[in-house]
Amino acid sequence: MSFGKVPSGPFMVCDKMSEDEIQINIFKSRLVPECRILSEDETIAFLEKFNISKQQLPRIHASDPVAKALEANSGDVMKITRKSKTAGLSNFYRLVVGVA
Numbered sequence: 311m312s313f314g315k316v317p318s319g320p321f322m323v324c325d326k327m328s329e330d331e332i333q334i335n336i337f338k339s340r341l342v343p344e345c346r347i348l349s350e351d352e353t354i355a356f357l358e359k360f361n362i363s364k365q366q367l368p369r370i371h372a373s374d375p376v377a378k379a380l381e382a383n384s385g386d387v388m389k390i391t392r393k394s395k396t397a398g399l400s401n402f403y404r405l406v407v408g409v410a
Contacts, residue, residue: 336375343392345376348403353387356403370404382406 336342348356370377372384382388383406390402
Protein backbone atom coordinates (compact mmCIF):
# COMPACT_ATOMS: atom_id res chain seq x y z
CA MET A 311 0.00 0.00 0.00
CA SER A 312 1.47 3.34 -1.00
CA PHE A 313 0.74 6.59 0.76
CA GLY A 314 1.33 10.04 -0.66
CA LYS A 315 2.20 12.92 1.63
CA VAL A 316 0.03 15.97 1.03
CA PRO A 317 0.88 19.24 2.75
CA SER A 318 -2.23 20.63 4.44
CA GLY A 319 -0.84 23.49 6.48
CA PRO A 320 2.41 24.95 7.75
CA PHE A 321 2.88 22.24 10.39
CA MET A 322 0.67 19.39 9.19
CA VAL A 323 1.04 16.51 6.76
CA CYS A 324 -1.89 14.29 5.78
CA ASP A 325 -1.82 10.86 4.21
CA LYS A 326 -3.68 10.59 0.92
CA MET A 327 -5.07 7.18 -0.06
CA SER A 328 -6.41 6.13 -3.42
CA GLU A 329 -9.90 4.65 -3.73
CA ASP A 330 -8.37 1.19 -4.23
CA GLU A 331 -6.67 1.45 -0.85
CA ILE A 332 -9.82 2.12 1.16
CA GLN A 333 -10.47 -0.88 3.35
CA ILE A 334 -14.02 -0.23 4.52
CA ASN A 335 -17.26 0.97 2.96
CA ILE A 336 -18.30 3.96 5.06
CA PHE A 337 -21.90 3.70 3.81
CA LYS A 338 -22.31 0.38 5.65
CA SER A 339 -21.84 2.14 8.99
CA ARG A 340 -25.05 2.83 10.90
CA LEU A 341 -23.51 6.18 11.88
CA VAL A 342 -23.34 7.44 8.27
CA PRO A 343 -26.71 8.72 7.02
CA GLU A 344 -27.98 8.11 3.49
CA CYS A 345 -26.40 10.67 1.15
CA ARG A 346 -26.59 11.44 -2.55
CA ILE A 347 -25.76 14.20 -5.01
CA LEU A 348 -28.79 15.99 -6.48
CA SER A 349 -29.06 16.19 -10.25
CA GLU A 350 -29.01 19.64 -11.86
CA ASP A 351 -32.82 19.55 -12.34
CA GLU A 352 -33.39 18.47 -8.71
CA THR A 353 -31.09 21.24 -7.50
CA ILE A 354 -32.92 23.91 -9.50
CA ALA A 355 -36.33 22.66 -8.30
CA PHE A 356 -35.13 22.58 -4.67
CA LEU A 357 -33.66 26.09 -4.79
CA GLU A 358 -36.79 27.51 -6.48
CA LYS A 359 -39.12 25.78 -4.00
CA PHE A 360 -37.44 27.51 -1.06
CA ASN A 361 -36.50 30.68 -2.98
CA ILE A 362 -32.82 30.45 -2.02
CA SER A 363 -29.45 30.39 -3.78
CA LYS A 364 -26.74 27.76 -3.45
CA GLN A 365 -24.64 30.19 -1.42
CA GLN A 366 -27.32 30.24 1.30
CA LEU A 367 -26.95 26.49 1.95
CA PRO A 368 -24.75 25.10 4.71
CA ARG A 369 -21.46 23.80 3.34
CA ILE A 370 -19.62 20.52 3.30
CA HIS A 371 -16.02 20.31 2.15
CA ALA A 372 -15.17 18.17 -0.87
CA SER A 373 -12.54 16.40 1.25
CA ASP A 374 -15.22 15.06 3.65
CA PRO A 375 -15.10 11.23 3.49
CA VAL A 376 -18.72 10.96 2.30
CA ALA A 377 -18.26 13.67 -0.34
CA LYS A 378 -15.12 11.91 -1.57
CA ALA A 379 -16.89 8.54 -1.69
CA LEU A 380 -19.72 10.10 -3.74
CA GLU A 381 -17.16 11.83 -5.96
CA ALA A 382 -18.80 15.19 -5.26
CA ASN A 383 -17.46 18.26 -6.99
CA SER A 384 -17.41 21.84 -5.81
CA GLY A 385 -20.82 23.38 -6.52
CA ASP A 386 -22.78 20.12 -6.18
CA VAL A 387 -25.69 19.96 -3.75
CA MET A 388 -25.72 16.94 -1.45
CA LYS A 389 -28.93 15.57 0.08
CA ILE A 390 -28.48 13.90 3.47
CA THR A 391 -31.37 11.85 4.88
CA ARG A 392 -31.15 11.20 8.60
CA LYS A 393 -33.38 9.10 10.83
CA SER A 394 -35.09 11.07 13.57
CA LYS A 395 -37.02 9.74 16.57
CA THR A 396 -39.49 12.60 16.36
CA ALA A 397 -39.77 13.33 12.62
CA GLY A 398 -39.11 9.90 11.11
CA LEU A 399 -36.83 10.94 8.27
CA SER A 400 -35.33 14.41 7.93
CA ASN A 401 -33.60 15.80 4.84
CA PHE A 402 -30.63 18.13 5.04
CA TYR A 403 -28.89 19.81 2.13
CA ARG A 404 -25.26 20.88 1.84
CA LEU A 405 -23.31 22.76 -0.83
CA VAL A 406 -20.02 21.05 -1.67
CA VAL A 407 -17.09 23.48 -1.52
CA GLY A 408 -13.36 23.21 -2.01
CA VAL A 409 -11.30 20.58 -3.76
CA ALA A 410 -10.96 16.97 -2.63
